[in-house]
Amino acid sequence: MDYRLLGYLTLFLLLVVTAPYWLRTMNNWTVKTKSKSFLNLIKFLRKLHKPLGILLAVMAAWHGYVIFRLNLHTGLLAFGAFIITALLGVYHWRKKDKHVFKAHKTMALLSALLVALHLLWPSALRQLFGL
Numbered sequence: 001m002d003y004r005l006l007g008y009l010t011l012f013l014l015l016v017v018t019a020p021y022w023l024r025t026m027n028n029w030t031v032k033t034k035s036k037s038f039l040n041l042i043k044f045l046r047k048l049h050k051p052l053g054i055l056l057a058v059m060a061a062w063h064g065y066v067i068f069r070l071n072l073h074t075g076l077l078a079f080g081a082f083i084i085t086a087l088l089g090v091y092h093w094r095k096k097d098k099h100v101f102k103a104h105k106t107m108a109l110l111s112a113l114l115v116a117l118h119l120l121w122p123s124a125l126r127q128l129f130g131l
Contacts, residue, residue, distance in 0.1 A: 006063035
């Protein structure tokens with residue numbers, strides 16, 4: 001499979017996995033709807049969150065291996081952030097610790113920002129640090 005297709009599938013999964021949070025947040029900031037269909041969509045996306053999060057990590061690893069064999073690269077930083085995000089999510093799921101959940105959401109944001117860096121400036125580490 002082409003590395004570009006894997007990358008775009010990974011990006012799509014990132015959007016779907018994070019959708020429950022950003023849809024709810026955007027709704028609270030703007031429309032403030034309480035419609036049954038919107039709430040059902042959020043509930044459905046939450047059910048998909050865990051399995052698609054696992055698939056996201058697998059797809060990101062596959063994408064990175066196909067193109068760079070996991071050399072130090074902005075994509076590897078994003079992948080590392082995905083793994084930390086997932087570990088925090090699993091810990092929160094088991095222990096229900098609100099501080100860990102906040103760290104999980106913060107790492108998810110950092111992961112998304114690192115994906116944006118990877119998309120916009122993939123050679124940033126090489127150009128900035130000579131790596």
